[in-house]
Amino acid sequence: MVAVKVAGAAAVVKSEPMTTSQIDTIAAIATPPGAGGIGIIRISGERALPVLREIFVSASSAAPFSESHKLYYGHIREEGRLLDEVLAVFMAGPHSYTAEDVAEIQCHGSSLVLENVLEAVLCHEVRLAEPGEFTRRAFLNGRIDLTRAEAVVELLTARTKKGVDLAEEQLSGALYKALEPIRQSLLYARAHVEVAIDFPEEDVEIIDHDILLKQLEKEVQTPLGRLLGRAGQGRIYREGISMVIAGLPNVGKSSLLNAMLNEERALVAAIPGTTRDSIEEVVDIGGVPVRIVDTAGIHESAEEVEEMGILRAKCLLNQADLVLFVVDASCGLRPEDLALYDVVQQKPVLAVVNKSDLVPVPPDLSSLPGLRGSVVISAKQQQGLEELRDAIYAEITGGENMWEEAGCTPNLRHKVSLERAVTACDRIMETLEAGLTFDLIAVDLQDCLGALGDIVGETTTEDVLDVVFAEFCLGK
Numbered sequence: 001m002v003a004v005k006v007a008g009a010a011a012v013v014k015s016e017p018m019t020t021s022q023i024d025t026i027a028a029i030a031t032p033p034g035a036g037g038i039g040i041i042r043i044s045g046e047r048a049l050p051v052l053r054e055i056f057v058s059a060s061s062a063a064p065f066s067e068s069h070k071l072y073y074g075h076i077r078e079e080g081r082l083l084d085e086v087l088a089v090f091m092a093g094p095h096s097y098t099a100e101d102v103a104e105i106q107c108h109g110s111s112l113v114l115e116n117v118l119e120a121v122l123c124h125e126v127r128l129a130e131p132g133e134f135t136r137r138a139f140l141n142g143r144i145d146l147t148r149a150e151a152v153v154e155l156l157t158a159r160t161k162k163g164v165d166l167a168e169e170q171l172s173g174a175l176y177k178a179l180e181p182i183r184q185s186l187l188y189a190r191a192h193v194e195v196a197i198d199f200p201e202e203d204v205e206i207i208d209h210d211i212l213l214k215q216l217e218k219e220v221q222t223p224l225g226r227l228l229g230r231a232g233q234g235r236i237y238r239e240g241i242s243m244v245i246a247g248l249p250n251v252g253k254s255s256l257l258n259a260m261l262n263e264e265r266a267l268v269a270a271i272p273g274t275t276r277d278s279i280e281e282v283v284d285i286g287g288v289p290v291r292i293v294d295t296a297g298i299h300e301s302a303e304e305v306e307e308m309g310i311l312r313a314k315c316l317l318n319q320a321d322l323v324l325f326v327v328d329a330s331c332g333l334r335p336e337d338l339a340l341y342d343v344v345q346q347k348p349v350l351a352v353v354n355k356s357d358l359v360p361v362p363p364d365l366s367s368l369p370g371l372r373g374s375v376v377i378s379a380k381q382q383q384g385l386e387e388l389r390d391a392i393y394a395e396i397t398g399g400e401n402m403w404e405e406a407g408c409t410p411n412l413r414h415k416v417s418l419e420r421a422v423t424a425c426d427r428i429m430e431t432l433e434a435g436l437t438f439d440l441i442a443v444d445l446q447d448c449l450g451a452l453g454d455i456v457g458e459t460t461t462e463d464v465l466d467v468v469f470a471e472f473c474l475g476k
Contacts, residue, residue, distance in 0.1 A: 022137070022140065023045070023046075024045060024126075024127050025043065025044065025045025025046060025047035025048060025051070025125065025126045025127070026043070026044055026045055026126065026127055026128070026129035026130075026133055026134070027041060027042065027043040027044075027118060027121045027122060027126045027127075027128065027129060028041070028042060028118070028128060028129040028133075028134075028474050028475040029041055029042075029114050029115075029118055029474070029475050030042040030104070030134075030475035030476065031109070031114075031475070033111060034111065035109055035110060035111065036109030037108075037109050038106055038107070038108070038109050039106075039107045039108065039109040039110070039111075039113070039114040040104055040105065040106055040107070041104065041105045041107065041114065041117055041118055041121060042097075042102065042103075042104050042129075042134060042475060043102065043103040043104070043105075043121060043126060044096070044097075044098045044100050044101070044102045044103075044129075044134055044137060045100055045101065045126070046100070046101060047124065047125055047126060048090065048100070048101040048102055048103040049065060049090050049092075049101055049103065050124070051103070051121055051124045051125075051126055052064075052065060052088060052090055052103045052105075053065065054124055055076050055077060055078055055120050055121065055124070056072070056074050056075070056076060056086075056088050056105075057074050057075045057076075057077050058072055058073070058074040059073050059074045059075065060073070060074075064088075065088075065090040068090060068091055068092040068095070069089065069090075069091050069092075069095070070089065070090075071087050071088070071089050071106075072087065072088050072089070073086075073087055074086065074088065076105065076107070076117050076120065078120035078123070083113070083116050083117050083120060084107045084108055084113050084116070084117055085108070086105050086106055086107050086117075087105075087106040088103065088104065088105045088106065089103065089104050089106075090102075090103050091103070091104075094141070094143070097134060097135075097138055097143075098134055098137040098138045098141060098143070099137070099138060099141035099142065099143040100137060100141065105117060105121075129474065129475065130474075131469070131470070131472045131473055131474045131476075132153070132469035132470070132471070132472025132473075132476060133469075134475070134476060135149050135152050135153075135469065135472060135476055136149070136465065136469050139457060139465075145173070145176050145456040145457055145458075146455070146456055146457025146460065146468065147170060147173070147175045147176050147414070147455060147456055147457075148170065148171055148173060148176070149457070149468065149469075150170070150411060150413075150468060151167050151168075151170035151171040152171065152472070152476065153471050153472050153473075153476075154166070154167040154170065154238060154411075155167035155168065155171060156472075156473065156476065157471075158238075159240065159282055159284070159289040160237075160284040160287050160288065160289050161284070161287065162237060162286075162287025162288075163237050163238065163287065163289065165287075166234070166237050166238070166409060169408065170408065170409075174408035175227075175408040175409075175410065175414065175455070175456075176456055177408075178223070178227060178408045179227075179452055179455060179456060181219065181223070182219065182220050182223055182224060182452065183449065183452050185215065185216070185219035185220050186220060186445055186448055186449050186452075187449070189212060189215070189216060189445055190442065190445040190446070190449070192212070193438050193441050193442050193445060194442060196438045197438050197439060197442060209432050209435065212432060213429065213432045213433065216425065216428060216429065216432075217429065220425055220448070221422075221425050221426070221429065224418060224421055224422050224425060225422065227408070227410055227418055228410070228415065228418045228419065228422060230408070230409045230410060231409065231410040231411070231412075231414065231415035231418065233409050234409025234410055234411055235411070235412065236288055236396060236397070237287060237288060237289075237409065238411065239289075240282070240288055240289030240290055240291055241288065241290055241291070241321040241322060241396060242290075242291045242293065242319060242320050242321050242322075243290050243291065243292050243293065243320060243321065243322045243323070243324060243392070244293045244295060244317055244320040244322075244323050244324070245257060245292065245293065245294050245295060245323075245324045245326060246295060246317060246323050246324065246325055246326065246340065246344050247325060247326035247327065247328075247337075247340070248328070248334070248336055248337060248340060250328070251326045251327060251328040251331075251354055251355075252326060252328065252354040252355055252379050252380070253294050253295070253326050254279075254294050255354070255379035255380055256294075256324070256326060256352065256354060256377070256379045257279065257281070257292060257294040258379070259379040259382060259385055260283050260292060260385065260388075260389075261281055261283060261292075279293070279294040280292070280293045280294075285389050285392050285393050285396070286389070286393035286396070286397070288393070288396055288397075290392070290396075293320070295317075317343070317344055317347065320347055321347075321348070322347070322348050322349075322350065322392070322395060322396070323344045323347045323348065323349045323350070324349075324350055324351075324352050324392075325340075325341060325344055325349050325350065325351045325352065326352045326354050327351065327352070327353050327354065327363065327365065328354060328355050329353045329354060329355045329356050329358060329359045329362040329363060329376070330355050330358040330359055332363045333363050333365065341368055345368075345369065345370045345371075348372055348395060349370065349371055349372055350371075350372050350373055350374070350375065350388075350391055350392065350395060351365045351368065351371055351373070351374035351375070352374070352375055352377060352388065353365065353374060353375070353376045353377070354377055354378065354379055355378060355379075355380070356376045356377060356378045356383065356384065357378040357380065357381045357383065362376045372395055373391055373395070375387050375388045375391050410455075413455075413464075413467075413468070414455050417451045417452070417454045417455045418451070418455070420447070420448075420451035420454075421447075421448045421451035421452055424444045424445075424447040424448035424451060425444075425448050427440075427444045427447075428441055428444045428445060428448065431444065
């Protein structure tokens with residue numbers, strides 16, 4: 001296990017020399033698979049410029065790549081064979097994505113063309129990059145901290161606009177900037193504690209316990225608690241929630257799904273049991289990606305295929321974060337509805353009274369035990385849907401405007417380290433209040449600093465980096 005230390009944008013300091021894999025020149029297709037107007041091949045490492053000069057033939061008489069960060073027009077050729085008409089750019093390190101020498105070739109977006117050009121690149125002492133290796137090098141070379149590296153994959157996988165905004169904030173260093181004042185306060189406290197330890201014979205009190213206690217409470221304990229509290233918000237915006245639509249056959253579950261998606265995603269018919277299997281789609285509700293699942297109507301059935309759908313529906317109910325319990329307003333609350341409610345009420349439940357356009361007064365469901373609320377709608381007439389969205393969002397967020405401070409929301413890895421930092425800070429406060437030895441305070445101060453260092457990647461291990469970059473796609 002190799003410990004890696006990265007200090008801000010400084011050079012990398014490691015406990016062991018860089019491995020061969022870390023100094024190889026690497027290349028990969030950096031655009032998504034499939035046909036498109038443009039496809040990009042990225043090369044990073046000391047051979048980026050020599051390889052480009054070996055396979056690129058300029059269309060003009062000017063010497064190509066005499067200037068960094070300038071596009072050149074020409075052709076890619078390998079052993080005299082024309083592979084594609086391209087634009088190419090060389091970006092000299094450290095002013096590049098990886099802080100190494102980087103070359104990018106903009107080809108036509110055919111997957112076959114891109115593969116041919118990539119093969120030509122790999123023939124010149126270049127190896128295929130691993131998923132996330134370009135961003136990993138950017139981190140190891142000190143261009144970005146680990147929170148910014150993680151924000152890259154969050155940006156690529158964001159499913160709502162607010163999810164993109166959250167990732168962009170993280171990419172700009174929001175969490176790093178939030179942690180830095182906390183870290184500076186801890187460093188200040190540690191410096192004074194170490195002086196007190198080194199000069200115990202001094203008659204003058206070097207540290208005023210009360211002042212240090214108040215300072216750490218204001219500048220460390222309170223902001224750490226706020227950051228830890230935001231971790232749950234970040235999880236919701238990044239991962240979303242699972243919401244299952246449940247109800248008897250023909251109450252309008254599929255119509256509700258179609259109405260929320262604003263498209264005809266599910267088949268709708270007056271015949272009960274139209275939906276035999278689950279249908280899943282992601283819908284944006286207040287910036288939260290909600291995986292909405294339409295299930296088969298749950299009832300006693302002798303028909304084999306429909307019974308399989310009902311079993312799957314019950315399984316999905318067990319996994320749901322929220323259940324929309326749909327009732328047909330024209331039928332009222334039937335004994336079968338009550339029996340189904342007994343099944344679903346183990347989860348957070350919002351009741352949806354559908355087909356309100358068919359009755360003058362919809363049934364009142366407020367007497368149902370444990371119900372979080374109810375909304376009256378007509379999926380067919382597109383009525384009450386905005387109120388339903390508001391109710392769902394309120395249930396997800398607890399009625400709070402989570403987005404106000406969502407700019408720096410820690411992920412699960414950050415949360416674990418923040419919990420360690422908070423625990424160490426609590427020990428510091430207890431030690432100061434008890435007037436115990438400075439040696440104990442010094443140990444806990446270092447533990448707290450170490451936990452924050454793990455978040456930004458100031459000090460971490462190869463194993464942790466492997467986990468962080470495992471989610472990246474090839475070429476990023």
